[in-house]
Amino acid sequence: QVTLRESGPALVKPTQTLTLTCTFSGFSLSTSGMCVSWIRQPPGKALEWLARIDWDDDKYYSTSLKTRLTISKDTSKNQVVLTMTNMDPVDTATYYCARIRAAAVTDYWGQGTLVTVSS
Amino acid sequence: DIVMTQSPDSLAVSLGERATINCKSSQSVLYSSNNKNYLAWYQQKPGQPPKLLIYWASTRESGVPDRFSGSGSGTDFTLTISSLQAEDVAVYYCQQYYSTPVFTFGPGTKVDIK
Numbered sequence: 631q632v633t634l635r636e637s638g639p640a641l642v643k644p645t646q647t648l649t650l651t652c653t654f655s656g657f658s659l660s661t662s663g664m665c666v667s668w669i670r671q672p673p674g675k676a677l678e679w680l681a682r683i684d685w686d687d688d689k690y691y692s693t694s695l696k697t698r699l700t701i702s703k704d705t706s707k708n709q710v711v712l713t714m715t716n717m718d719p720v721d722t723a724t725y726y727c728a729r730i731r732a733a734a735v736t737d738y739w740g741q742g743t744l745v746t747v748s749s
Numbered sequence: 750d751i752v753m754t755q756s757p758d759s760l761a762v763s764l765g766e767r768a769t770i771n772c773k774s775s776q777s778v779l780y781s782s783n784n785k786n787y788l789a790w791y792q793q794k795p796g797q798p799p800k801l802l803i804y805w806a807s808t809r810e811s812g813v814p815d816r817f818s819g820s821g822s823g824t825d826f827t828l829t830i831s832s833l834q835a836e837d838v839a840v841y842y843c844q845q846y847y848s849t850p851v852f853t854f855g856p857g858t859k860v861d862i863k
Binding site for chain 1 (some may be wrong): 840
C-alpha cells in the first residue's frame with residue numbers, strides 16, 4: 631500500500647525558509663521510474679507543480695520558483711525534503727507531495743499540509 | 750511550459766445525467782513514437798488531495814467507476830461522467846505530463862448537482 635505524508639510548520643513568517651518533509655511507504659525511490667513531486671494549492675485555487683526528484687537523483691524545478699527551491703531525498707529513510715526560501719504571504723497554500731510512476735503518471739498523493747505565511 | 754485550459758469553469762448536472770468537461774493544451778501532448786497522449790484527469794473533493802481517475806487520456810485507474818471515461822487526442826480532451834452520482838461532486842483537473850518534468854495542470858472545473 632502506497633502512502634505519503636507531508637510534515638512541516640503550519641505557520642512561517644515572511645522572509646523565512648520553509649522546510650517540508652514527505653515521508654512515504656509502499657515504494658522505493660531507488661526503483662527505476664519512480665519520482666516524487668511537490669505540488670501546492672493556494673486556498674480556493676488551482677494546483678501548481680513545484681519540484682520533482684527522480685530515482686536517479688535528477689532534480690527539476692518550477693521555472694518561476696527555481697531560485698527559491700531545493701529538493702533532496704534520503705532513500706534509506708524514504709523521505710523527500712523540499713526547502714523554499716524567502717517565504718511570502720502569496721506562498722500560503724496546501725503543499726502536497728505525490729508519487730510519479732514510470733516518470734509519467736502522478737498516482738498517489740499525500741493528504742497535504744497547509745502552510746500559512748504571516749507575521 | 751504547456752498551458753492547459755478547461756471549460757466550462759463550472760457546471761451543474763442532474764443526478765443520473767451526463768457531465769462533460771473539456772480540456773485543451775497549448776501544444777500537442779501526443780507522443781508520436783508510442784502514440785500515447787500524455788494527459789491525466791484528477792478528481793478533488795473538498796479537503797482532500799486530488800485522486801487520479803484517468804491517464805494516457807483514456808485509461809481508467811484501477812478502482813475508478815466505469816461511469817468515468819476519457820477521450821481525445823493531440824490538444825483536445827474530454828472527461829465524461831456518464832451518469833452523475835452525488836459522490837461525484839468535486840473539482841476536476843486535467844494535467845499534461847508530456848512536457849517533462851513540468852507537468853502542468855488545468856485551472857479546474859467544478860461539478861455540482863442541479
